[in-house]
């Protein structure tokens with residue numbers, strides 16, 4: 001026992017014979033997005049077979065479900081990063097109502113220029129996001145509880161603010177207030193209008209046959225809402241998979257303690273993700289308010305669950321540390337396509353919920369199976 | 379002999395009314411493996427956590443490379459060169475080996491002024507460092523969860539060494555492992571020590587301690603029960619020492635001057 005050579009032998013240079021080599025096909029299949037990819041294919045196949053003659057896949061039909069899907073993507077990206085960082089935000093829906101109302105009241109009632117109302121609202125909402133994150137970290141309570149409190153607080157404040165200033169729960173006049181503003185078109189405008197006009201002129205897409213819009217394309221541009229969805233999707237995917245910070249998001253949600261021990265600023269990561277979720281809710285609300293020309297105190301109801309369901313369908317783990325922004329976006333697309341598709345197919349809309357529940361279960365079961373394959377357990 | 383890399387003097391740690399440590403002292407030389415033994419609740423984990431900056435000692439001093447140190451958080455200790463591998467807290471199973479390896483120290487490269495996680499470099503370094511430790515990964519992309527417990531410990535150790543640890547603390551790295559995996563971890567400890575890194579190895583198992591240890595310290599109920607160098611003590615004596623004070627009297631002869 002005096003010599004260090006008493007240490008046992010190490011495995012030599014040959015690979016462990018018990019590690020089965022995996023085919024690259026199988027390897028490529030094992031990814032968080034697989035459930036989302038399968039679901040998307042399934043859903044599109046279903047509607048192509050059942051609703052292809054309903055106008056669902058005409059230019060305006062595509063635009064219809066794309067817009068709805070984009071809305072889901074915007075909030076799903078925020079919810080996805082937050083969930084991977086190990087937290088939930090149940091106040092997303094209330095935040096949408098709150099920020100929309102904030103913009104309306106600041107601009108219409110208090111007469112602030114639209115851009116100022118929008119920026120002030122973003123700052124306010126991200127501040128609230130930071131506050132809920134800070135409370136989660138300081139109290140050590142589950143974010144589920146803390147943000148549930150904010151779900152009620154924000155909704156209550158929204159209704160209260162609307163009633164006490166305007167005596168109504170719907171505040172209009174946004175269109176006028178946004179007239180000539182430089183920031184509002186960034187949320188409510190359309191891009192590529194020239195391209196669509198050109199497509200219409202050449203008869204490649206539908207145009208109006210009569211009326212004062214005669215000759216104009218039915219779909220006259222890409223709404224900024226969709227541009228935001230794409231930007232947030234690319235940003236979220238880049239942040240998560242291509243940056244140092246992305247690794248911190250995974251680590252914070254995977255095991256906060258282990259991450260802290262190696263020097264990952266877990267608290268900062270989590271608070272920033274709460275703020276990002278609030279930012280996404282604000283983007284959603286601002287686009288909606290400018291599009292509709294009004295803010296409603298009940299806007300955004302149940303959106304937090306729709307966001308979370310999209311994320312879970314997309315393969316993220318509810319307990320954090322695992323997931324994919326692309327997957328969440330696919331989840332959002334499934335959501336949007338099914339919701340609008342059932343309408344096109346003329347199916348009773350209550351069946352939407354049945355379908356949703358079923359696909360949620362299916363996706364989660366599939367994802368659990370994929371995860372087991374990733375960690376090698378059977 | 380050179381000066382100790384780390385020296386802990388009369389460390390006490392109280393948690394409210396619980397006295398977890400009441401005056402434990404020890405020193406570790408570079409390239410030396412110190413085994414910390416003791417029964418459950420002896421205070422081993424608490425002791426190394428004061429060393430790693432997780433706990434602040436209630437009383438006592440820590441000297442690192444001859445200088446008095448006062449760590450506020452684990453990060454301070456890591457920067458100084460003290461790395462700790464906790465038994466099950468070290469790794470995140472669903473993250474890839476490379477992502478785990480570089481967690482908190484991600485390499486970046488700039489493309490068009492934007493900072494990217496350098497996955498290529500991370501994967502290469504991970505494969506290379508793991509190979510040095512005798513582990514052949516299928517790919518650095520595979521989830522840590524696909525590795526065995528012993529391999530995971532080795533990733534954690536390789537990571538600490540790669541990031542310049544001067545003192546490596548291992549809290550019961552072998553207690554949940556099978557024979558073969560334990561052998562791998564012990565071999566890794568030996569490699570690390572030969573690179574001139576000081577190792578503090580906590581274990582329950584006298585045979586594991588004897589296999590790699592240079593010095594042995596036994597804790598019991600927050601106190602040092604005895605210390606011995608390799609060759610000054612047999613496994614039976616160490617086993618008895620760990621078992622408690624009952625057989626202590628019979629050991630006094632062989633341990634004279636070291637208690």
Ligand SMILES: Nc1ncnc2c1ncn2[C@@H]1O[C@H](COP(=O)(O)OP(=O)(O)O)[C@@H](O)[C@H]1O
Pocket residue numbers: 393396397398416417418419420421422423424425
């Ligand atoms: N954070 C803490 N708060 C209160 N008591 C603690 C804490 N950590 C450890 N202890 C107590 O200190 C004693 C030593 O524990 P520990 O260092 O974990 O022992 P070991 O690692 O040797 O098994 C135990 O009695 C334990 O209950």
Ligand SMILES: [Mg+2]
Pocket residue numbers: 422423424
């Ligand atoms: Mg312990």
